[in-house]
Ligand SMILES: Cc1cc2nc3c(=O)[nH]c(=O)nc-3n(C[C@H](O)[C@H](O)[C@H](O)COP(=O)(O)OP(=O)(O)OC[C@H]3O[C@@H](n4cnc5c(N)ncnc54)[C@H](O)[C@@H]3O)c2cc1C
Ligand SMILES: Cc1cc2nc3c(=O)[nH]c(=O)nc-3n(C[C@H](O)[C@H](O)[C@H](O)COP(=O)(O)O)c2cc1C
């Protein structure tokens with residue numbers, strides 16, 4: 034069962050009210066927005082000035098009319114966005130997509146974030162009420178590791194890097210496989226977001242253990258509202274639009 | 290500038306939402322639909338289609354390349370599930386459709402024909418004709434005339450033939466559609482295009498270009514076709530502003546369609562309408 038969404042989709046102007054660099058390539062940005070409510074997993078499509086398409090970003094939080102996003106500089110659009118001054122007005126659409134189903138209160142929750150997928154776990158960490166939260170963050174190296182301190186407020190944080198420069202050397206899924214051994218399958222719920230190979234690897238583990246697991250998929254988007262079918266994901270129930278039927282899917286539904 | 294008329298019917302504006310960017314009309318319930326005269330559905334085929342693999346969209350310097358591959362729910366599911374939902378909206382409904390054989394076109398058209406609530410049919414002829422080795426229907430005047438005639442026989446609604454720019458002489462194709470009995474031609478569909486990833490040394494997408502980059506191409510096509518045929522011409526390609534609409538009207542268009550621009554501004558039609566009122 035999916036959680037109830039925030040208020041209906043709207044198209045509005047968002048004004049950059051604060052911008053800080055978490056590291057050389059990652060920006061935390063606050064946008065002044067009209068009344069927007071959201072559920073963890075939902076996202077915003079934000080104008081990148083001079084570019085044809087809006088960029089999708091997870092909504093991290095909305096407090097007192099200020100919506101927060103955290104993004105990595107990847108290509109041209111995120112570069113442009115990172116260079117904008119506070120006060121800049123951007124066209125936006127939000128809240129979009131479905132959201133993560135919330136766990137029962139007696140469960141232990143695993144949040145697994147790979148690369149910029151870590152951002153997607155942040156609103157969940159803030160809103161989940163559970164027996165415990167264990168966050169696993171995977172990054173290429175220590176310099177690209179983001180948000181670890183913010184997650185520490187909510188529980189244990191385990192780290193993995195590809196080159197071993199921080200935390201365990203290896204993948205976040207290896208770390209998860211090790212950490213989950215302590216639990217019976219009905220005791221925990223797993224949430225994950227990251228590159229497709231990481232999620233595919235997780236799908237293998239989940240299939241064996243039969244745990245409840247929800248993932249957020251990252252596809253290229255044009256409209257963001259379900260109209261253009263540019264962002265489809267193959268599932269057992271046919272092609273699904275990740276912007277409208279997703280981005281959150283039960284991991285068992287996805288055909289990799 | 291804000292009034293328009295097509296097929297003897299007064300429209301509240303010359304602004305139509307183009308096929309493929311507006312789904313089946315039920316997704317953009319959060320925008321101001323007031324100024325939109327009509328919308329074209331995603332291209333419908335006789336049977337549902339799954340379309341192409343990902344990626345289906347690629348941003349370029351001044352537009353986008355798409356290779357959605359005409360994924361759609363098929364004419365029957367559209368009529369059962371979507372038409373009742375969108376019939377009440379304050380816009381006319383134009384059903385865009387296509388096929389891979391003349392028979393498929395005719396059958397899809399006859400299923401859509403006679404349905405209450407549909408204003409007109411728009412026939413996408415940019416699709417490969419499987420019986421002639423995959424060359425698109427819209428590239429050969431003789432085929433276009435035959436196809437238009439065959440479809441016209443089974444429809445009781447205005448038939449718009451949507452032209453591809455990927456031809457030597459678009460006016461010849463428009464004349465063929467007119468000779469086949471088309472009530473209007475709309476142009477242009479997307480321009481063949483590709484993007485290459487230098488890191489992998491391979492193409493990342495091969496599809497159709499739309500958006501600002503194609504506006505001058507579309508204007509020239511509309512200008513030429515408007516002088517060749519007597520039926521009304523609907524202009525499409527890179528329209529973002531009221532100024533763009535006026536350019537197309539000067540080139541000879543009786544109405545226009547807005548596609549890619551909706552991705553940067555969902556309320557683009559309302560904004561253009563306001564712009565036209567001020568002119
Ligand atoms: C639902 C969702 C939520 C996301 N949330 C976040 C987030 O909170 N923080 C964050 O850093 N990133 C997030 N991303 C990824 C982010 O949207 C891309 O990194 C960004 O669009 C890249 O834009 P660009 O202009 O820098 O890249 P370019 O390569 O210049 O972009 C070209 C086009 O491709 C698209 N694109 C390129 N890479 C991706 C990608 N990985 N995923 C989706 N579209 C892509 C762009 O949106 C644009 O349309 C999210 C993606 C999705 C689908
Ligand atoms: C994502 C996408 C999907 C499209 N799908 C269709 C379609 O199904 N049938 C069709 O006739 N044209 C389709 N088109 C073409 C548009 O209707 C339009 O002719 C073209 O995009 C040029 O207009 P624009 O520059 O305003 O987008 C599609 C365009 C885009 C961008």
Ligand code: FES
Nearest residue numbers: 255257261262276
């Ligand atoms: S981006 Fe258009 S349907 Fe998902």
